[in-house]
Amino acid sequence: MLHSNLLRLVARGGPKRWMSTTTKLTSVEVNDKTGIATLTLNRPPVNSQNVQLLVDLQSSIGEIESNKSRGLILTSACSNVFSAGLDILEMYNTDEERLRTIWTELQNAWIALYGSSLPTAAAINGHAPAGGCLLATACEYRVMLPKRLIGLNETQLGIIAPKWLMSGFLNVLPQRVAERALTQGRLFTTEEALAEGLVDEIANTKEEALEKCAAFIGSFTKVNPLARSLTKLQFRAENIKEFEKIRKKDVEDFVALASRPEVQKGMGIYLENLKKKSKK
Numbered sequence: 001m002l003h004s005n006l007l008r009l010v011a012r013g014g015p016k017r018w019m020s021t022t023t024k025l026t027s028v029e030v031n032d033k034t035g036i037a038t039l040t041l042n043r044p045p046v047n048s049q050n051v052q053l054l055v056d057l058q059s060s061i062g063e064i065e066s067n068k069s070r071g072l073i074l075t076s077a078c079s080n081v082f083s084a085g086l087d088i089l090e091m092y093n094t095d096e097e098r099l100r101t102i103w104t105e106l107q108n109a110w111i112a113l114y115g116s117s118l119p120t121a122a123a124i125n126g127h128a129p130a131g132g133c134l135l136a137t138a139c140e141y142r143v144m145l146p147k148r149l150i151g152l153n154e155t156q157l158g159i160i161a162p163k164w165l166m167s168g169f170l171n172v173l174p175q176r177v178a179e180r181a182l183t184q185g186r187l188f189t190t191e192e193a194l195a196e197g198l199v200d201e202i203a204n205t206k207e208e209a210l211e212k213c214a215a216f217i218g219s220f221t222k223v224n225p226l227a228r229s230l231t232k233l234q235f236r237a238e239n240i241k242e243f244e245k246i247r248k249k250d251v252e253d254f255v256a257l258a259s260r261p262e263v264q265k266g267m268g269i270y271l272e273n274l275k276k277k278s279k280k
């Protein structure tokens with residue numbers, strides 16, 4: 001009781017310490033009382049994942065791990081979007097070297113989060129399609145605001161999510177639900193996501209979502225951290241091993257796919273439609 005009251009107080013603006021951070025598109029704030037770090041994605045308007053955001057994300061995860069925080073909460077500074085996934089503008093009309101860098105940094109960011117020994121939770125305070133869902137499902141626990149969308153919608157864009165990118169999704173959904181959702185490119189509403197187990201709880205505000213994530217991380221207070229992390233990593237080891245085997249080839253596959261003229265044309269149309277929609 002005392003512990004959960006303390007978490008609530010702290011989530012509402014109790015004593016906080018800003019850590020020194022050299023990154024710009026992510027920030028890290030460690031709560032002095034709980035030792036829990038909040039990692040915020042801060043690339044308005046939609047936290048689309050460009051190389052800089054992905055590199056900053058890795059650096060912030062490293063910072064949190066080396067500062068021995070008790071856990072990590074991933075959230076967004078954007079008011080209605082957790083992350084819109086990869087920055088399509090950055091993948092459009094570019095060269096192979098840039099594509100190689102984008103994909104390598106996406107892989108690096110995913111493995112840093114998925115393979116983190118810390119307890120991790122996502123406070124999903126907005127839409128989380130594609131790469132946004134990837135980051136959320138790399139965490140161990142998800143709390144989402146109502147009436148937002150989450151999912152791997154790649155097939156809707158005519159693209160294929162590789163196996164490693166589905167790992168987190170497959171960790172939380174029954175195979176049958178995951179297969180159907182991935183083949184349909186389905187985006188779940190928050191309420192549907194809760195019913196299927198893609199998210200763990202719903203919160204009405206970002207503050208409440210942070211509080212619930214902190215309570216999840218607080219649930220490990222009495223568990224030996226080494227035993228906890230080794231147990232977590234045993235569950236994830238097979239996916240990590242498979243990923244390590246194919247990661248180089250996966251980069252080349254992505255570069256080949258994303259450079260295809262018809263894929264580039266599709267990206268152009270998709271971007272145009274996004275822009276038209278945002279002007280309405």
Ligand SMILES: CCCCCCCC/C=C\C/C=C/C(=O)SCCNC(=O)CCNC(=O)[C@H](O)C(C)(C)COP(=O)(O)OP(=O)(O)OC[C@H]1O[C@@H](n2cnc3c(N)ncnc32)[C@H](O)[C@@H]1OP(=O)(O)O
Nearest residue numbers: 048084085086087088089127130131159160161274275278
């Ligand atoms: C796509 C080709 C890929 C090639 C091959 C890849 C194979 C690998 C497979 C999987 C890996 C992962 C891939 C991805 O992550 S691809 C990205 C998929 N993301 C989406 O489909 C989401 C698109 N965005 C939206 O649906 C909405 O923006 C929203 C629901 C997230 C938020 O809606 P709203 O708050 O209404 O904002 P706007 O739509 O008005 O957007 C504001 C602004 O931002 C621009 N924008 C949105 N998303 C992106 C994005 N992903 N990349 C770049 N820019 C984006 C949008 O165009 C607006 O711009 P403005 O008009 O200039 O203001």
